[in-house]
Amino acid sequence: MRGPTTITPVPGRTDEMILNMGPQHPATHGVLKVVLGLDGERITRAVPHIGFLHRNHEKIEEARTYIQIITYTDRMDYVSGLQNELPFILAVEDLLGVEVPKRAQYIRVIFFELYRIASHLVWLGTGMLDLGAITPFLYTFRDREKILEIAEKTAGARMLPNYFTFGGVRRDVHPEFFKDVAAFLDFFESRLPDYRALVLDSPVFQARAVGVGVLPKERAIARGASGPVLRASGVAYDVRKAEPYDAYPELEFEVPTRPEGDVYARFWVRFREMEESVKIIRQALEKVPKTGPYKGKVPPRIKPKPGARYRAVEISRGHLGAYVVSDGSEYPLRIKHRSPSFANLQLIPDLFVGARFADAIAILSSLDPVFGEVDR
């Protein structure tokens, strides 16, 4: 039992039904509970509750050495597992003053974008499942499987590879890695038009998505929204451009934005991001040094100098930050993970109230939260 639902019936009002959506609801992508006031099918009030998946990573990490913590960061956004390691690693690298070799930077970028595609594929499948189409889910999971197999060959694990490390990556890539990635890109590009036809161009989908859950630009910025949610409201904020990391400054790509801010725009932006990721990986495959170290010089015992550093990266869901405070010992004083879905979920009362119940499901899947990272 969690505490009070915070919605109490209005005395004398009989047309409002109070409904607990979740935490075991099929469309809440895990363990979100939203207490809804419903007038027929129209939502009058919405109070989100999170924390059902809370592990207190941040306390556990204070009792772990820096190298052990990387494993924990993977577990936040488990859908795009590998991406979560990077902000923490970048922050510690800054504190340590470690240089990352070029080859490692490009390998990181390739993996980072592969996991972005994998995560967006999961979003596309489950999002369409929420909207009632069962088939895209199976298609996208089949494609994602190929990415996970590529990751498995090199890193030894699929969803949570624990592959990046301070100063580079943990081991060199598999000899067939670049060939596999190129083959996957060719395959994936041939699938994208199908997905476009099944989802974005489907009139039923457009009827469900256009003009639903509109988020104005100013509200999106003030609420701290990030990632595709923010870009669909017309703000071209992408951490890869705003504070570039790894090899991103040397790569050319667009930041797709759309002014509408509705569910359709958020779907469209994620679609375009998959295309941009393909572009980025192709460039990285060309530019990656064929030989060279995959890891920079890192002290054997990792003891960053006292200080604090906030670094952010653009993961599939948006601005993922890590604030690392070091007191000079082997254990961090404090690590704070700023997770994008956590901030994006604050939009629930803004977007839900006034929408129809079926719209709420579409809005939630367009926000694309992952509760491993919301609850940490």
Place this chain on the structure above:
Amino acid sequence: MTELRFKKTTEFDEEVYAVHPEDYRALLEALKAEGFDYPRSLTGMDTGYGLRVVVHLYGMESGKKATVYTDVPYDDPVVPSATDLWPGLEWFEREAYDLVGIRFAGHPDLRRILLEEDWTIHPLQKRYDTGGYLLPDWQPAPWPETPPWEEPEAREEGGEA
């Protein structure tokens, strides 16, 4: 902004402001007016001698980054809320209250967010171990002799020197 008690340093590519808790709110208002419109993050932490709030801000137009922090003692950890300046900090402040125990004065809905309502402790404080039990030999460190912020007069002298 000149009459506030704070100290501005540059770490890496960010401007870091260490500010007196009484001037925390005024500094944030000044920064908001300066164009820092995007709340990146808000962290609550236990420094060993007190609790600290760290706010990370970003200016969408300028691309500038700012970090603001302030320390409050354990026995009265009250900090003014910035939720009305950046509504996006609402849940971050609730999280800092929930896990670290900082109370945000003026927050519209300061409830626990990740833990259940019936929790009595704030587990991220250093006095608890990872299991949530009190560490028997934990003592708060003494409050630092020199505060991290500067008086306005001292700052102006230092700036001109």
Place this chain on the structure above:
Amino acid sequence: MSRMPLSTERRVYPRRVGYDPTRPRPGLERTAYALFFTALWVMVVLAYGVVPSVFRHYGWMKTPLGFAAFAAIEAVLAFLLASLVALILIVVLRKYLGKVQERVGPMHYGPAGAFQTVFDALKLLAKEDFAPKRADWLIFRLAPAIVFVSAFLLMVAIPVAPGWLIADLDVGLLYIVAVSTLGAYGVVLGGLSQGNKWGLLGAFRAGAQLVSYEVPLAIALLSVGVFAGSLRFTEIVEQQYGLWNVVPLFLSFVVYLVASIAELKSTPFDLPEAESEIIAGYNTEYSGMSFAFFFLAEFVELFLLPGFMVLLFFGGWHGPLFGLDPQSFAAGLLQSLYFLVKVAVWIWIFLWIRATLPRFRDDQLMDLAWKGLLPLSLAGLMVAALLRIFLEVV
């Protein structure tokens, strides 16, 4: 650095009894489904052809005892037929969804998974049939029966070949409109009585949807009746020799197609049981056999609504007879086969739609019914009436 050895091929080992379930078996599947289809055909011939012909031939129908025996036998046969239809269609749906989604579908029980539904049904029989404490017990128990019986009653009205039918109703069209509306009662009552808010929402949606789509559906049926000048199915089908109704009554056909998908509560109109929105809607709290009755009724309707569509718009049993006497038993066999094949094609199209489209929203559904289909069906009725007058004048 040493690399962990990884097997490049992941493989599920075959079960001790049986075969490798990961391997697609197209030949076995085709054989199994051909046998299924044959079983269905035999059942249809038995229920609609042999038994009524025997009773009519010997004149047993005229005596009260004979009529009672006939009714009893037919009830059993129709129930068996309905169960067979549901059993086949459920596994066909799952296999077909598997094909669309590039997987193999059920593979473990029976040849190429053909007996999967039998085992599912046995599992449902063995499960506890649970009624929530807050449920209105009587109505909660009655609702699945209403749903199933209304679907089952519709089977009586179908003629599968000339003279092959259980009851030759002169108001066949009115009968199916009346009985299929009964099914909506079962769904709404089931949702309302279970004391669950999701069920309540499902009942609201089901009530709104089924009642709204009943109207264009009835008008589309009426336009066929007006065009044929009769409400009797046999006459409607006879009158289609030369030209199937789908050509002159195309508008009504489109209305019937859309409305019947909505009646089936299948995607894109599966709002009453939208599992990602309202859990399972009106059957949230049903378990065991009560749930199975809802399920069975849904698949019987998946057979019946395309069946009526074939009768009304696609010439029913019409097809080349190769010089056979239309009234002979051999011609009856052939014609019932034609009817079943046409129905199978339409079922395939319905499943195709189900596998492809996302779901509409509730208000869009209502808009479509009242602003789109209703005027269209009225236009279809007008076209039917004008054509009728024109034909009579000529």
